Each structure stands twice: as C-alpha cells, then as structure tokens.
Amino acid sequence: MTQRVLGTHGAARERLCFALDYASLDDALIGARAVAPYVGKLKVGLELFSAAGPEAVRQAAALGCELFLDLKLHDIPETVERAVAATRASGAAYLTVHASGGPAMLAAAARRAEREGGPTLLAVTVLTSLDAADLAATGVPATPADQVRRLARVAREAGIPGLVCSAAEVAGLRALLGPEVQLVTPGIRPAAAPTADQKRVATPSEALRAGASWLVVGRPLRDAPDPAAAAQALLAEVAGVAAAG
Ligand code: C5P
Numbered sequence: 001m002t003q004r005v006l007g008t009h010g011a012a013r014e015r016l017c018f019a020l021d022y023a024s025l026d027d028a029l030i031g032a033r034a035v036a037p038y039v040g041k042l043k044v045g046l047e048l049f050s051a052a053g054p055e056a057v058r059q060a061a062a063l064g065c066e067l068f069l070d071l072k073l074h075d076i077p078e079t080v081e082r083a084v085a086a087t088r089a090s091g092a093a094y095l096t097v098h099a100s101g102g103p104a105m106l107a108a109a110a111r112r113a114e115r116e117g118g119p120t121l122l123a124v125t126v127l128t129s130l131d132a133a134d135l136a137a138t139g140v141p142a143t144p145a146d147q148v149r150r151l152a153r154v155a156r157e158a159g160i161p162g163l164v165c166s167a168a169e170v171a172g173l174r175a176l177l178g179p180e181v182q183l184v185t186p187g188i189r190p191a192a193a194p195t196a197d198q199k200r201v202a203t204p205s206e207a208l209r210a211g212a213s214w215l216v217v218g219r220p221l222r223d224a225p226d227p228a229a230a231a232q233a234l235l236a237e238v239a240g241v242a243a244a245g
Contacts, residue, residue, distance in 0.1 A: 009038075012239035015208065017041035017068055018231070019186075019218030020060060025052035029059060035221055036063045038231035041094075043068040043216060057090040066093040068216075072124055074098035077108035084109050088116045096164060099123040099151035106158035114159070120182075122162040123155035125169070128187030131199045144200060145169055149176065156181070167202030167210050174211040186216040190234065193220045204234060208241045 016039040022028035028048050036042065042065045048056045049071060061067040069092035073080045080097060087095050097109050106123060113121050125148040126135070132143050140147055148169040153176075155163060162182030165173060170183050185207045187198045195201050196219060207215055217234065224230035 009235050009239045012235055012242050014040035015214045015238055017043050017216045018221055019043040019216055020048050021218045022048055025056050032060055032063055034228040035231040036065055038235040041066045041068050043070050045070040054090045057092050061091040068094040070096045072096045072098050074101045077105045080105050081108040081112040084112045085116055092119045094122055095119040096122050096124050099125050099155040103158050106155055106160055110159035121160050122164050123160040124164040125151040128166045128200045129197045166200035167207035168200050170210040170212050182213045185212040188215045188217045190220055204237050205241050
C-alpha cells in the first residue's frame with residue numbers, strides 16, 4: 001500500500017514537510033517513521049534541537065527524507081555565518097535565518113552557505129503567529145503583507161534563495177520574485193483543524209493554489225489520533241491539487 005502511494009504521489013510528497021516538534025528524539029523518531037512514507041521532508045526545530053542537538057538531525061535525515069533544520073538564526077553577522085558553517089556537517093538540506101536580522105547578516109550567511117556547498121538558506125519573513133497588532137506592538141507600522149514583501153526583498157538582495165511566509169503572501173511574492181524562488185508556508189491547517197497560536201493560516205489546497213513550493217505541517221499530523229492516516233489524507237489532498245493543475 002505504501003509503495004503504491006509513493007509511486008503515485010511521488011511529486012506531491014516532495015511538497016510536504018512534517019515538523020518534528022517533539023520533546024525527545026525517541027518520540028520524534030516514532031512520529032517521523034509513521035509519517036515519513038507520505039512526506040518528502042522532515043523538520044527539526046528549536047524544541048527537538050534543544051533536546052537532542054545535531055544527533056536529531058542525523059537520525060531524522062537517515063529516514064530517507066530531506067532534512068530541514070529550522071533554527072531561525074538571528075544574531076550578529078559573524079555569529080550567524082559561523083553557525084551556518086557548523087550545521088553543514090549535520091546533513092541538513094535547508095536552514096532558516098530571520099530576514100529581520102538585516103542585510104549584512106543575511107549576506108554573510110548566504111556567502112558562507114555558498115562557500116560550504118549548503119545548506120540551502122530560507123529567510124523567515126513575518127512569523128505566521130503574528131498579525132498586524134503584533135507587528136505594531138514591536139514598533140513595525142506595516143501590515144504583515146507589506147512587511148513580508150519588504151523583508152523578502154532584503155533577503156533576496158542579500159542572496160538568500162528561499163523564503164518562509166504565510167499562504168496569504170505567497171501569490172504576491174510569486175508575482176514579485178518569479179517562479180524560481182522557493183516559497184515555504186507554515187501555518188497550514190486542514191479544514192476544521194485548531195489554529196492554536198497560528199494567526200495567518202490556510203488549508204493545504206489554498207497554500208498550493210496560491211503558489212507555495214512546499215508546506216510545513218506540524219500539530220495537525222503530530223496530534224492526530226493516527227498520524228500516518230492523517231499524513232496519507234494530506235498527501236492525497238496535495239496530489240489532487242497538483243493533478244488539477
Ligand atoms: O504545528 P504547526 O503546523 O503550526 O507547526 C508549524 C511549524 O512551522 C512549527 O515547527 C514552527 O516552528 C514552524 N514555523 C512557523 N512559522 C514560521 C516559520 C516556521 O510556524 N514563520
């Protein structure tokens with residue numbers, strides 16, 4: 001059954017990333033093994049990396065998916081540049097930096113990733129858990145859409161190949177930046193799933209139709225009664241959108 005799913009939906013699978021937001025590596029590997037047949041990428045974020053470190057990246061990468069290390073680096077340029085180099089050995093294919101770290105930090109990170117031959121950097125624009133009121137509270141007098149556009153330009157001009165944004169900004173960024181840029185969208189909620197702390201959410205179909213390259217999904221799979229079945233349903237939805245063109 002799994003083989004048939006993989007064979008039929010191989011391209012769709014590449015458009016899904018499962019966020020391994022677990023407190024321990026043991027729990028993460030149980031979740032990852034259940035979901036991995038239906039997704040092309042696994043994400044190690046702050047919780048799991050804080051608990052298990054680069055070993056989490058190595059073991060998750062060994063499950064046969066691309067590994068996305070979501071550390072959201074944001075520091076002075078030299079510190080970020082050296083952290084980028086330090087992740088190289090872990091086997092991560094993708095790594096996040098915060099676009100709000102500014103042009104010098106982003107350029108240093110981009111140069112170092114290129115020199116090291118990876119990982120592919122993705123710049124986080126405005127977190128999907130923030131809305132206009134949150135931006136205003138931190139002194140940013142812009143809508144999320146305008147701020148995402150501004151940060152996306154800064155990141156691209158600094159040489160960062162991909163961007164993380166909500167589905168609401170994807171169509172605008174595609175029009176602005178063209179077909180090549182990788183646009184990655186978290187804040188994905190299958191219909192009726194709880195939004196929790198996410199504020200700028202969309203269904204998988206909405207995000208893909210808007211032009212997202214691939215989707216990051218965490219709690220809707222992790223907290224499902226049967227994560228493998230939930231992942232299989234998600235993959236079928238993604239394949240359906242792709243087939244409809
Ligand atoms: O559980 P949920 O599907 O909301 O998980 C989203 C994942 O994507 C989390 O691991 C979170 O850290 C990450 N993420 C995000 N918003 C961003 C970047 C990453 O939610 N802008």
